[in-house]
Amino acid sequence: MEYRHLGRTGLKVSVLSYGAWVTFGSSVGVPLAKKLLKQCYDGGVNFFDNAEVYADGKAEEVMGQAFKELDIPRSSLVVSTKIFWGGKGVNDRGLSRKHIIEGTKAALKRLQMEYVDLIFCHRPDTTTPIEETVRAMNFVIDQGWAMYWGTSEWTAAQITEAWGVAERLGLIGPAMEQPEYNMFNRKKVEGDFLPLYAKYGLGLTIWSPLASGLLTGKYSKDHVPPDSRLAQEMYKGLKEKKLAQDNLDKVDKLRPIAEKLGVPLAQLALAWCVRNPHVSTVITGATKEEQVAENLKALEVLPKLTPDVLDKIEAIMQSAPDAPASFR
Template sequence: MVAGGNMHYKNLGRSGLKVSQLSYGAWVSFGNQLDVKEAKALLQCCRDHGVNFFDNAEVYANGRAEEIMGQAIRELGWRRSDLVISTKIFWGGPGPNDKGLSRKHIVEGTRASLRRLDMEYVDVLYCHRPDAATPIEETVRAVNHVIDRGWAFYWGTSEWSAQQITEAWAVANRLDLVGPIVEQPEYNLLSRHKVELEYLPLYSIYGLGLTTWSPLASGVLTGKYSKGNIPPDSRFALDNYKNLASRSLVDDVLRKVNGLKPIADELGVPLSQLAIAWCASNPNVSSVITGATKESQIIENMKALDVIPLLTPDVLEKIDAVVQSKPKRPESYR
């Protein structure tokens, strides 16, 4: 197995787990656009570039994404200990107890995910969204039960608020249980508030790590979309993404994207690589989850590793001047 020449491995937050700085997520592709044969080629391409972290969820393609990933990894004959596999529990099916973060669904959902993945454990189990209908104490106890059974090694959250993460840690500390080591928020040049402001105290207090998603803002930051032009093979051409398209492609966003292109040109790199490198260069980000439906996209995405060293303070300032999305920090966090 070839290791990527320049892949770095970072600790997942304050844990001892090492994840590749760029990782691969099955959200849009597995089961919706790809089957096992294509998945194997993509996963192998990721491994060849040093990726060791692969992200999934029970809701992706209604469970099919986990089945495809599991079967592909089995057929590739990889050693389980070489991989960091995560899945996310929240939306497991149509029944009243098939969703949310109750003890019942966390335990049943995790076991169902493991069956689909055909694995004994996942490395990281995420609570895919906060569940207002379940006490946080119940969720923290349930995830710890899963960890105690060896079905997951670590747990985290996705799209939780700083307040909810803090509550989860308060429960964990009070009961001497394991707290959430990682959050999985959306993070890109157009969406920064949570990562750069709201979560700020959590990095030092709890050692919170981040595995961020949508570094290209659903493809907008590739520069491939322009007014009235949606490539037929792109995500926004898929029916279930139509409303996402109309929301994301507003004039203001396209203006910012066009403003970033000269910065990328000056560095001699595609805009997509600049955008991914920008996310990865944030010291609080443990891993940037990338998506791809073609090997060529993975190869392009991985070149972002070479762009990270080019992001000098001067370049970052130019980027900020264009996107104007840097959150204002309160004095106390400086």
């Protein structure tokens, strides 16, 4: 396993990590979670991602109980949660001081932990002043409930504003951002955020490296595996967006590249994300032990991503942002 600093912090995270979205608390209970988490940990993974909204809090409960039963030293884990959607009450969502504090305390209770290493603002809250959010996140850190705070799916302008508030008040700014990043979705990571890496040392914990499973090659217009994410009713809209014919055509054209390299398409897609040095960690998901094993092998693909291979991928995807960016 390779470990990278989380941006400009002294914290090191495994370049491949594991997230609880969609799986924990729904299709994955504590017994299976223990097997998956232990396999990840034994493979060198030290970062495990969660959120208060995942399975309405059950994902945190499952992860917390699984880690408790595994009895892994807390100091060897980097655990995160994300705050925004905490419930149905009028003050149970958003990034007000009230919800950040109450949501964090509730998350820690579900996780059965005294602190999380990372806490994210799960989305920007345009109804709450960023100064209130920055102050609240610093309070969370001062209380010892989290080590670092960051954002998820914020714009470069919003992150810059948060840093401006923090610097003006002598507070801690967001150390990391959690954006979607994959072969289809590159604008923020390779374009919008470019000035932030040098100026603020922004670290990235990217999600959806396989574009919700599209880059595994298991989907077609007429075939959606019944046990897959896009087969679930709650992801009907996502299914229609991801399984557009143009996207499927691009995936079909990527297959020969993966076959020539002798690797599964999913491993190629994961390695493609890892090769970006601004990415601190790539969050993966899995409901089966064999999937964890396959994901961990993605690091073996990195040496195969030569400039020629990357050019062939770009010729198919044509997704590079207008801003100049090269991670080769």
